Amino acid sequence: MRMRFIKKLAVLAALVIPMQAFAEDPLKVGFVYVGPIGDHGWSYQHDQGRLALEEHFGDKVQTTYVENVNEGADAERTIRRLAQAGNDVIFTTSFGFMNPTARVAKEFPEKTFLHATGYKRSDNLGTYLSKTFEGRYVTGIAAGQVTETNKLGYIASFPIPEVIRDINSTFLAARKVNPNVELKVVWVNTWFDPAKEADAANTLMDQGVDVIIQHTDSPAAMIAAEKRGVWAVGQASDMSHFGPTAHLLSVVDDWSPYYIETVQDVMDGTWESKDYWGGIKEGDIVIASISDRLTDEQRAKVDETIEAIRTGELHPFTGPLKDQSGKLRLEEGETMTHEQLAGMDWYVEGMTATLPK
CATH class of the missing domain: 3.40.50.2300 (Response regulator)
Structure with a gap:
């Protein structure tokens, strides 16, 4: 009897222990x-x-x-x-x-x-x-205010909707505060290649660009901008330590x-x-390390933009909005849906760059 009881306990233990472990x-x-x-x-x-x-x-x-x-x-x-x-x-x-x-x-x-x-x-x-297009809109507001040449440069990875809408958002915001701004785009066809990114930054700066914006992942563009004394914007993480003087702000993905x-x-x-x-409201997009070289007026405009996006008062893509060919894409007061944003394959009106085929 005692042995049968011990055996039953052993069987139960064998069953219970794996269940607890699971x-x-x-x-x-x-x-x-x-x-x-x-x-x-x-x-x-x-x-x-x-x-x-x-x-x-x-x-x-x-x-x-x-x-x-x-x-x-x-x-x-x-x-x-x-x-x-x-x-x-x-x-x-x-x-x-x-x-x-x-x-x-x-x-x-x-x-x-x-x-x-x-x-x-x-x-x-x-x-x-x-x-990210919300962060790019803040970028455009800042860049449009600080540029002295009215030439901004964008290092783009691949012509997918995410990148195209961020270019458009940057340009729309920059033109809002500075109607004379031009946005030059260099496509590098890579997400991460420091040498290519540095070359693209230098090419843009050779063309008179004094604010470098990137949709690639290394800090090479920031480092190049620091060497040549122009502004640059960090991508995905806070890149301020790679260009203490050049750094305008970083659009951080959290x-x-x-x-x-x-x-x-x-x-x-x-x-x-x-x-x-x-986005900004949810804390997934953070505008980090805004330069203290901005004037009080410039900084106030940046802060106002962040807050307006956070509260929903401002949507970067609000009509009326035309594309590069002059076709009306959004009616007055209409905001772009997620589906429309996800399929964006066109530049907004005023862009002089050409999308890759």
């Missing part, structure tokens, strides 16, 4: 980055969000990341490996990861996938984006709130696929 298993969360986490830009900021996630949840989560992933077949293999390795939630953080993410999400319907800057969704695949909220929803079983856009 209950205590952390949620595994994977991240895929297009650049290195040391780029001081886009991938760096996503990784800061990952670290904030770990700090917030402690041993309730286990995170991993893969950096320098090429957009295409490499991305699909990497995402699939993360799913096969047991990651419950996978964040893919570049526009070119969209189709690979969608394909792998179909293969693993029990897992949750989130893709940054894309538009394809399914039951287990959501999309998310920061409203992914921490979104990552924490999303993982909490998955843990609670309340997550649903959606298209998330977060």
Whole structure:
């Protein structure tokens, strides 16, 4: 009798211990980055969000990341490996990861996938984006006020909607405070290549540009601007320490709130696929380290713009708005929807640059 009782206890223990271990298993969360986490830009900021996630949840989560992933077949293999390795939630953080993410999400319907800057969704695949165009509008207000040559320069990565709408937002804001502004654009066809970014910055400065704005991820443009005594704007992270004199402001992407909220929803079983856009109001876009070289009047205009966007009083894309050909795109008082913003493939009226074919 005693031996049978001990054996029953042993069987119960064998059942209970694995169940307890299972209950205590952390949620595994994977991240895929297009650049290195040391780029001081886009991938760096996503990784800061990952670290904030770990700090917030402690041993309730286990995170991993893969950096320098090429957009295409490499991305699909990497995402699939993360799913096969047991990651419950996978964040893919570049526009070119969209189709690979969608394909792998179909293969693993029990897992949750989130893709940054894309538009394809399914039951287990959501999309998310920061409203960088809000930060670019603030950039344009500042740049339009400080330029002395009336020539601003924009180092652009790829001609995708995210980049095009940020160029447009910068230009619209700059023209609001300075009708004589011209915005020159150099396309470098890369997200991260310090040598190309520095060359693009120098090319623009050779053309008389005295404010450099970038949609690439290294601080090379800021460093080049510092050497030549012109203004520059930081991308994704606070780049002020790379150009203490040149730095006008930085448009910082803070992914921490979104990552924490999303993982909490998955843990609670309340997550649903959606298209998330977060900006200045949500704390996902932060205007950092505004230069103290601005006059009181210039700084006041920048602060007023930030506050107007935060309260919803100002939307960067509000009609009437025409495109480069003169076609009316937005009626008087109309604001652009997320769907329209997500598909932007045209320059606004007044832009003299030409979009790549």
